[in-house]
Amino acid sequence: MNTSNPPTELASSLLRRSVCAVQVAAVLADPWGVFAWGWNHSGPTGFGEHAECHCLRRANKDRLQNATLYIAARRNRNGRAVTARPCPACQKVIHSVGTIIFRDGDGAWKEFSKD
Numbered sequence: 001m002n003t004s005n006p007p008t009e010l011a012s013s014l015l016r017r018s019v020c021a022v023q024v025a026a027v028l029a030d031p032w033g034v035f036a037w038g039w040n041h042s043g044p045t046g047f048g049e050h051a052e053c054h055c056l057r058r059a060n061k062d063r064l065q066n067a068t069l070y071i072a073a074r075r076n077r078n079g080r081a082v083t084a085r086p087c088p089a090c091q092k093v094i095h096s097v098g099t100i101i102f103r104d105g106d107g108a109w110k111e112f113s114k115d
Contacts, residue, residue, distance in 0.1 A: 003034040008109055011072040014039050018051070021076050024084060026055035028097070030067040035060055052090040068099040070109075081107045
């Protein structure tokens with residue numbers, strides 16, 4: 001993993017690691033650089049793990065407050081971008097991250113409001 005690339009580019013390149021019908025990837029970065037990444041997959045229990053949770057599980061928790069979480073998604077079958085807005089369950093988990101940026105269905109990166 002080349003963590004010197006921009007986080008948005010890393011999130012997009014990680015999508016291919018997911019075997020799910022809708023591929024989702026997440027990257028955590030702070031002023032010192034990228035420090036965690038994840039993608040949706042079957043998870044440790046076999047019942048599925050969202051990319052945001054996978055990324056946060058692998059992260060240094062002391063760096064979350066000043067970090068930005070970047071989330072990208074696309075449909076596996078046709079490669080089209082889909083909105084990567086965090087689901088309600090993930091919103092509860094990512095509350096400790098400073099800023100959330102997600103890619104919408106048009107491919108534009110937008111900031112997610114936690115309010």
